[in-house]
Amino acid sequence: MKRILIAEDQADIRNLLVLNLRSAGYEVTDVVDGLAALASETAQSNDLLILDLMMPGLDGLEVCKTLRARECNTPILMLTAKSTELDRVLGLELGADDYLTKPFSLAELLARVKALLRRSELLKAAQVAQTGAAPLRNGALSLLPSRRQAQMNDKDLDFTALEFDLLLHFMQHPGQVFSRSQLLSSVWGYSHDGYEHTVTTHINRLRAKLETDPLRPEMILTVRGAGYKMRDAPL
Incomplete structure (x- = not known):
């Protein structure tokens, strides 16, 4: 219980x-x-x-x-x-x-x-399933889900639990567009009308920690009229 x-x-x-x-x-x-x-x-x-x-x-x-x-x-x-x-x-x-x-x-x-x-x-x-797994990477950004660790250019980043989960979701699906309601359902585990601003708040916080210029994001991108996506992982 x-x-x-x-x-x-x-x-x-x-x-x-x-x-x-x-x-x-x-x-x-x-x-x-x-x-x-x-x-x-x-x-x-x-x-x-x-x-x-x-x-x-x-x-x-x-x-x-x-x-x-x-x-x-x-x-x-x-x-x-x-x-x-x-x-x-x-x-x-x-x-x-x-x-x-x-x-x-x-x-x-x-x-x-x-x-x-x-x-x-x-x-x-x-975390149990990913123990020992290789980190997820997108350019200079790397995530180690089993340890809840994130680094940019080999420097540690500090995220709240939900910020990390949201970033992990994007890292697992580079290039895929998600609406705010889809992100609420997939990351938060619920979907209620009127709470999409929660997603927006977290997107802005991710950008503040990841982007050189949060007003001109290069990693977490806005797809006008559709939602958000992480850039395709560089080769």
């Missing part, structure tokens, strides 16, 4: 999440603030963390930042009442895997939870 930790200071929301996640077959622990979340995750590792952005004492962003600094790779779903692009980008920068803006439907929450857990399992299986 998958274990989920919920950190949410609003009792009505917390109790609703606990009830529905337990009904869906998950083992659920709930806490009311960030310090309790850190203590709980330290005492017993979970399969997924659901963190409210705004909590007393230690907010969800600080919890996320602290856990990632400890090299904790547990998937994190951030809940936020804020909906600005800056808040979303900051959460992703600090290592959150996904976010939901309040109010949200329980059906969508359960879909996100299922997708994050499935992606985590697929990632673990892929």
Whole structure:
């Protein structure tokens, strides 16, 4: 049974999440603030963390930042009442895997939870399967999926979990065009109308780390009216 930790200071929301996640077959622990979340995750590792952005004492962003600094790779779903692009980008920068803006439907929450857990399992299986495999290369860029490592011109690159997965998807299909909804389905594991901007945010972040001039990208290319593709791998 998958274990989920919920950190949410609003009792009505917390109790609703606990009830529905337990009904869906998950083992659920709930806490009311960030310090309790850190203590709980330290005492017993979970399969997924659901963190409210705004909590007393230690907010969800600080919890996320602290856990990632400890090299904790547990998937994190951030809940936020804020909906600005800056808040979303900051959460992703600090290592959150996904976010939901309040109010949200329980059906969508359960879909996100299922997708994050499935992606985590697929990632673990892929790492085992790719142990010892040669790195993927495209020009000066190389990826070693089994170790979650990326280099450009032999210099290490730092990506969040979803950034790496998105880049890996492109590296595995050079030259192939993907729409934003296709990328949501293939990389995030879900497809919901209105969340295509999540893909755009991650594309921009990839370009900022990969491209000499992100405004004139040469690796992750926009195909007008169709989506995005990675350039064909140079010979």
